Amino acid sequence: MTVSILIFLPVLAALAVLLFKNETAKHAALFFSVIELAIAGVFLAKFVPDASIQFEVEAPWIPQIGAYFNAGIDGISMVMVLLTTVLIPLIILTTYKHQYKNANVFYALILFMQAGMLVVFTALDGFLFYVGWEAALIPIYFICSLWGGENRIRITIKFFIYTFAGSLFMLLAIIYMYFQSAGQTYDLHEFYASAALTKDHQGLVFWAFFLAFAIKMPLFPFHTWQPDTYTEAPSAGTMMLAGIMLKMGIYGVIRWMIPIAPVGFITWQHLIMVLAVIGVVYASIIAFKQTDGKRLVAYSSIAHVGLIAAGIFAWNSQGLQGAMIQMISHGINVVGMFFIWDIISTRLGTRNIGQLGGIAKVAPQFSIAFLIIVLGTVALPLTNGFIGEFLLLNSVYQFNIWFAAVAGLTIIFGAVYMLRMYKNVMQGTTNELTATFADIHGSEKLVLGIICILIIGLGIYPQPILHISAAAVENLIHTVKISGKF
Incomplete structure (x- = not known):
């Protein structure tokens, strides 16, 4: 049993979904995504939480250029596979109250995107990694441009240009490493062994990878595409971008950039830490001023990603373990938060916080779910956001210590603007707009119920996730310290 089944099943499922129409396409997409989750569960049950690569597939792909279809799973990849396969069914469920023109194409694109992201999270070949990176970009481009808001074309083109331009720098780095590797190969571990490049060359490789990953995350000051894209994209597209796709950049930093160019990492470590901490404060301050709920969550995401980046670039086991569990937690929380705003905008036709109020009085179940998601987002103890942020700040x-003091502001600022948002939307008296707000039911209750269970469950007992990635994280830190001589 190899990882190839996880990669190719969504592709085959997407092709099958194209044959269906409307409601049938929706049900088929959900069915296939649940099957994919079940297969990931089988992989998890058979997974041994050590530092080895498991379920590996290696087959000649394009031998003329030295490219192999080489993919496998270790503890770091396993966490990302779980994140992807858990969130995709939930994201599809969030669309059940919506009607989409050409629904079969919409759901097929979601499944194609899932396949691309799984390639990124499991690739052990640089060329395969790049192909998966671009393959995940194409579906989200069409999802945003065909089903997005009024300004979708302009915003989506900006998003595509930003991310594609960054990807080209990464491609140059991969090609350069190919020629530097023994036997001219794209194999990841051969790239690691080529870490004896000169300091200047490692610096160039570091920045080439960094541009691609920083744009995807996004990290300050490469974030300008994000708020507009998150706002204009259809809700399912926003959830895909924020819940899973931005983690491709974080994963790339951990798996590819730092181990391949450890000396470049050491050289520029302080500068990137400064950018990450600035992003935390900057995005939080901007979030204070937002009146659009979806846009506020978008800036909140930038702040959280800044803290994750700071923890990674500190490069110790607490930081990487914190990043692993925080990627899971952020994915769950941000999908829940964007779904909350999808429900509000669908029912009331607005996301303007100032026009809302008193919803808790007419929708108590919705208000409880909303509050639990807010508390997870602001990292209240015994919610999923707490352990990740604690490890990252540590x-x-x-x-x-001064970086930690500034980065810690994300918790304070986040609590202020998130709780203020909740108060303005849910508390107070109802008005003509909110008085008839209907409480959650059906698929809405199911999605929010699952999200709330995950928030509380991971908050009370995060050890299973930490255990999965622990050995792989320690091995990677050791590898980088040896090759970087620090």
């Missing part, structure tokens, strides 16, 4: 503290 990591940054070990690196520099």
Whole structure:
């Protein structure tokens, strides 16, 4: 049993979904995504939480250029596979109250995108990694441009140009590493072994990878495409972008950039830490001023990603473990938060926080789910956001106490603007707009119920996720320290 089944099943499922229409396409997409989740569960049950690569597939692909279809799973990849396969069925469920023109194409694109992201999270070949990286971009481009808001074309083109331009720098780095590797191969571990490049060359490789990953995350100051794209994209597209796709950039930093160019990483570590911490404060301040709920969540996401980046660049076990569980937690929370705003905008036709109020009085179940998601987002103890942010701040503290003090503002700021948003939307008296707000039911209740269970469950007992990635994280840190000589 190899990882190829996880990669190719969504592709075959997408082709099958294209044959269906309307409601049938929706049900088929959900069915196939649940099957994919079940297969991921089988992989998890058979997974041994050590530092080895498991379920590996290696087959000649384009031998003329040295490219192999080489993919496998270790503890770091396993966490990302779980994130992807858990969130895709939930995202499809969030669309059940919507009607989409050419629904079969819409759901097929979601499944194609899932396949591309799984390639990124499991690739052990640089060329395959790049192909998966671009393959995940194409479906989301069409999802945003065909089913997005009024300004979707302009915003989506900006998003595509930003991310594609960054990808080209990464491609150059991959090609360069190919020629530097023994035997001229794209194999990831051969790239690691080529870490004896000169300091200047490693610096160039580091920045080429960094541009691609920083844009995808996004990290300050490469974030300008994000708020507009998140706002204009259809809700399912926003959830795909924020819940899973931005983690491709974080994963790329951990798996590819730092281990391949450890000396470049050491050289530029402080600068990137400064950018990450600035992003935390900058995005939080901008979030204070937002009146559009979806846009507020978009800036909140930038702040959280900034803290994850800071924890990673501190480069210790607490930081990487914190990043792993925080990627899971952020994915769950941000999907829940965007679904909350999807429900509000669908019922009331607005996302303007100032026009709302008193919804808790007419929709108590909705208000409870909303509050649990908010508390997870602001990292209240015993919610999923707490352990990740605690480990990340601990990591940054070990690196520099002043960086930790500034980065910790994300918790304070986040609590202020998130709780203020909740108060303005849910508390107070109802008005003509909110008085008839209907409480959640059907698929809405199912999705929010699952999300709330995950928020509380991971908050109370996060050890299973930490255990999966622990050995792989320690092995990677050791590898980088040896090759980087620090």
